[in-house]
Amino acid sequence: MRVYWVSITCVEAFAKFLQTWTWVTSVLLGVFFTLFIGLLAITIGTLIHVFDPYDLIFRMKVTFSEGGETYEMWRKPPVDVYLKVYLFNVTNREAFLQGKEHLKVQEVGPYVYKESMEHLNPSFNPNGTITATPIHPLTWVPHLSNGTEEDILILPNIALLSFANVMSQASYFSKMAVNLLIKQTQSFPLVEQTAREFMFGYESTLVTLGNKFMPSWIVFDKLGLIDRMYDFKGDISTIYDGTTDVKKAGLIDTYNRLDHLPQWEHPCDKVQNASDGTKFPSLIKPDDSLYFFRKSMCRTMPMVRTSGKQMLNGLSGYEYQFKNGSMDNGHSYPENKCFCRNGKCLPSGLLDVTSCYYGFPIALSYPHFLDCDPKLREVVEGLHPSPKKHGTSFIINPESGTPLKVTVRMQINMALGDLSAMAHTPQFSNMVLPLLWTEIAMADLPTSLLARFILYLRIAPVAQTVLLYFLMLSGVAFIGLSMSAMIFIPGKGGNLMNNQMTEDGLNPSTWAEDRKKQRKKKAVQVARNRVEEQDRTQVENNNINIKSEESGEEEMETYYCSLLSPTDRQADLDADLLDRLKTLSDTET
Numbered sequence: 001m002r003v004y005w006v007s008i009t010c011v012e013a014f015a016k017f018l019q020t021w022t023w024v025t026s027v028l029l030g031v032f033f034t035l036f037i038g039l040l041a042i043t044i045g046t047l048i049h050v051f052d053p054y055d056l057i058f059r060m061k062v063t064f065s066e067g068g069e070t071y072e073m074w075r076k077p078p079v080d081v082y083l084k085v086y087l088f089n090v091t092n093r094e095a096f097l098q099g100k101e102h103l104k105v106q107e108v109g110p111y112v113y114k115e116s117m118e119h120l121n122p123s124f125n126p127n128g129t130i131t132a133t134p135i136h137p138l139t140w141v142p143h144l145s146n147g148t149e150e151d152i153l154i155l156p157n158i159a160l161l162s163f164a165n166v167m168s169q170a171s172y173f174s175k176m177a178v179n180l181l182i183k184q185t186q187s188f189p190l191v192e193q194t195a196r197e198f199m200f201g202y203e204s205t206l207v208t209l210g211n212k213f214m215p216s217w218i219v220f221d222k223l224g225l226i227d228r229m230y231d232f233k234g235d236i237s238t239i240y241d242g243t244t245d246v247k248k249a250g251l252i253d254t255y256n257r258l259d260h261l262p263q264w265e266h267p268c269d270k271v272q273n274a275s276d277g278t279k280f281p282s283l284i285k286p287d288d289s290l291y292f293f294r295k296s297m298c299r300t301m302p303m304v305r306t307s308g309k310q311m312l313n314g315l316s317g318y319e320y321q322f323k324n325g326s327m328d329n330g331h332s333y334p335e336n337k338c339f340c341r342n343g344k345c346l347p348s349g350l351l352d353v354t355s356c357y358y359g360f361p362i363a364l365s366y367p368h369f370l371d372c373d374p375k376l377r378e379v380v381e382g383l384h385p386s387p388k389k390h391g392t393s394f395i396i397n398p399e400s401g402t403p404l405k406v407t408v409r410m411q412i413n414m415a416l417g418d419l420s421a422m423a424h425t426p427q428f429s430n431m432v433l434p435l436l437w438t439e440i441a442m443a444d445l446p447t448s449l450l451a452r453f454i455l456y457l458r459i460a461p462v463a464q465t466v467l468l469y470f471l472m473l474s475g476v477a478f479i480g481l482s483m484s485a486m487i488f489i490p491g492k493g494g495n496l497m498n499n500q501m502t503e504d505g506l507n508p509s510t511w512a513e514d515r516k517k518q519r520k521k522k523a524v525q526v527a528r529n530r531v532e533e534q535d536r537t538q539v540e541n542n543n544i545n546i547k548s549e550e551s552g553e554e555e556m557e558t559y560y561c562s563l564l565s566p567t568d569r570q571a572d573l574d575a576d577l578l579d580r581l582k583t584l585s586d587t588e589t
Contacts, residue, residue: 038478045471064241084110084439105382113138149196162360164422179423199226229296250279263355268338284398298356317395347373363415367437411437
């Protein structure tokens with residue numbers, strides 16, 4: 001019975017609700033929905049402003065994780081890097097060897113190779129680093145080259161000049177033995193070689209003997225400058241993966257398991273936090289210091305920003321160059337005194353890298369002796385330095401640390417000592433002999449990679465900013481619209497809110513109190529109806545019981561009367577009639 005009554009009550013309430021539904025009620029529901037949408041938009045916009053989801057996603061992208069996009073780009077960069085090699089062909093061999101003229105050279109090339117950088121066998125370490133073996137295999141690119149690998153040139157005999165320079169400091173008898181060997185093997189300082197032999201190795205009796213009798217020093221049986229530059233066999237590089245500091249992702253932690261370069265004294269031995277060129281620090285600030293390391297350079301090169309922000313293929317970047325004085329040996333910058341070897345400093349602009357080239361007297365400089373001591377060009381003709389043609393430049397995206405354009409130019413020379421006591425080589429005494437210069441260049445990013453970086457670095461942050469302002473402005477607009485609808489839009493009662501109150505029979509000025517009284521009145525009425533319903537149910541049950549009792553009494557009376565005589569029955573009827581009349585009379589009185 002109770003369930004039935006509750007169902008009836010709900011139906012009646014819904015029916016009354018439908019009866020009181022008006023167009024104003026519909027509009028009010030729309031107003032409150034608009035208000036809700038506005039508050040929701042502002043809430044979402046505030047969360048975007050506080051938590052910056054783009055920054056969170058960006059940091060996840062930059063951090064190295066196995067199989068991640070940034071990790072794969074570091075493991076095997078999908079970029080086109082080219083090595084251009086320019087050789088210095090000697091044009092006056094006989095006149096120079098006879099002491100009649102200064103050495104004259106002619107730049108030939110470029111001989112172009114594609115460099116495919118890769119990190120082999122990468123392994124993640126518990127301390128937030130990755131260890132791998134770097135390799136840089138080269139592939140000949142004939143259509144970009146000016147000449148062929150079989151071009152025959154007159155070039156320095158590196159093996160002879162190196163042996164002569166090393167033995168020039170030996171004892172008298174040792175020098176006699178070496179001079180005898182030089183003459184017997186008919187080794188001369190300037191010889192005809194193909195371009196490939198000079199770059200990747202040529203057979204030399206002196207090199208063969210050195211490899212046979214001094215294997216701990218000469219670990220190769222052919223000597224080629226580019227071959228030695230790109231010898232990464234056995235090297236191990238460990239970089240940061242960015243989990244502890246996202247700015248360091250991709251930077252060197254240790255090289256060959258050392259956090260410094262053993263060939264230099266402190267502070268010139270720095271290698272930690274340098275870049276191998278695949279990735280520079282993330283989130284670069286204008287005053288941040290950047291460092292570049294490449295094994296062939298034998299040291300870390302400091303870099304400074306030289307321009308404001310510029311756009312390259314749709315991405316922003318800053319231009320960096322090697323810091324002024326980076327190739328100085330303490331002549332102009334005393335802090336570079338630690339680059340002098342055994343207390344002996346080369347002329348300004350030369351870096352002694354003998355320790356990295358098997359003890360051979362190799363020195364690095366910028367091409368054509370750019371920014372070097374001018375005296376170096378007085379003994380060699382044919383060199384014409386130009387900052388535009390021979391300088392180094394990096395354009396780096398400051399957010400991701402990705403190099404957008406790279407041009408690294410470096411020249412390899414031989415810094416020879418006093419060879420006056422050595423056979424066939426006196427003309428080269430105390431001379432810095434240019435051998436070749438290289439340009440390692442990445443012109444731009446491939447289209448597929450460029451499109452992804454534009455999406456991540458340009459479109460995504462702009463889209464988030466637009467979304468943020470849209471949410472905040474639309475939220476304010478929705479809230480303002482809903483409040484205006486409730487307050488200022490007129491209705492029969494003055495406005496929508498007052499109009500709804502009036503239709504409900506309420507006084508707008510005392511709306512809250514009236515609504516409270518109305519709810520109380522309805523509650524009382526519901527309770528009263530419930531009690532009346534219960535009373536009606538009880539009365540009906542009582543009537544049924546009374547009827548049942550009266551029916552039983554009538555049956556007993558009929559049975560009793562059947563036992564009486566006719567006279568007795570008449571007497572009982574008369575008595576009953578008198579009682580009824582008396583009762584009626586008392587009632588009227």
